[in-house]
Amino acid sequence: MAKRSAAIEHSTSEVIQALLESLKAHDPYTYGHCRRVGRNALLFAEALGLNPFEQKIAEAVGSLHDIGKIGVPEGILRKQDRLSESEDKLMREHVAKGIAILRPLSHIPFFKAVSTPIRHHHERIDGKGYPDGLKGDDIPFLAKLITIVDALDAMTTNRPYREGNSIEYAYEELKKHSGTQFDAQLVETFLKEHPAWGEIPEEISAHGIAQISRKSG
Numbered sequence: 001m002a003k004r005s006a007a008i009e010h011s012t013s014e015v016i017q018a019l020l021e022s023l024k025a026h027d028p029y030t031y032g033h034c035r036r037v038g039r040n041a042l043l044f045a046e047a048l049g050l051n052p053f054e055q056k057i058a059e060a061v062g063s064l065h066d067i068g069k070i071g072v073p074e075g076i077l078r079k080q081d082r083l084s085e086s087e088d089k090l091m092r093e094h095v096a097k098g099i100a101i102l103r104p105l106s107h108i109p110f111f112k113a114v115s116t117p118i119r120h121h122h123e124r125i126d127g128k129g130y131p132d133g134l135k136g137d138d139i140p141f142l143a144k145l146i147t148i149v150d151a152l153d154a155m156t157t158n159r160p161y162r163e164g165n166s167i168e169y170a171y172e173e174l175k176k177h178s179g180t181q182f183d184a185q186l187v188e189t190f191l192k193e194h195p196a197w198g199e200i201p202e203e204i205s206a207h208g209i210a211q212i213s214r215k216s217g
């Protein structure tokens with residue numbers, strides 16, 4: 001039985017990696033972003049004292065949160081200028097597309113648990129997010145966690161057309177939008193814990209293939 005459950009856990013990691021490989025073929029930047037967000041989501045979940053199963057779910061939510069961008073045209077993903085209304089609509093559809101990609105796995109409790117926070121990773125505490133405009137504690141906890149990790153990575157990474165902001169700037173932005181965009185309590189913990197996490201390992205930041213979890217061996 002132990003052997004069987006180890007095999008299942010192993011295949012969960014491989015399914016995630018396979019999905020990420022498809023994303024990488026379409027958009028290497030989003031692939032790297034997802035890998036980094038997965039890594040930091042795991043560290044954040046550990047720091048918050050979540051149990052090991054919840055930590056694995058947090059890591060998978062981070063790794064797969066933007067998987068639906070496979071379905072967003074490259075030209076929109078790489079556009080430097082502001083998106084038009086119709087382009088923005090297509091971009092927002094990455095959430096529904098991500099859920100659709102994961103749907104065939106939803107009979108597996110692990111992936112079912114991963115899907116809901118992914119659906120809500122663009123909600124805001126003040127209810128002005130999407131797709132459902134959920135407010136405050138109606139937003140699933142892991143969705144609120146990912147939103148912070150996601151925003152930090154988006155602000156601080158270099159893109160071909162602009163240099164990433166400093167970490168100090170990103171911390172200030174999190175504070176500024178704490179309680180409106182982000183959960184205030186989670187921002188407070190994140191700001192305390194994040195400085196100790198160190199640099200993102202090269203094999204993650206350079207889009208390399210590595211184990212999803214530093215604990216999965």
Ligand SMILES: [Fe+2]
Nearest residue numbers: 065066121122
């Ligand atoms: Fe997203």
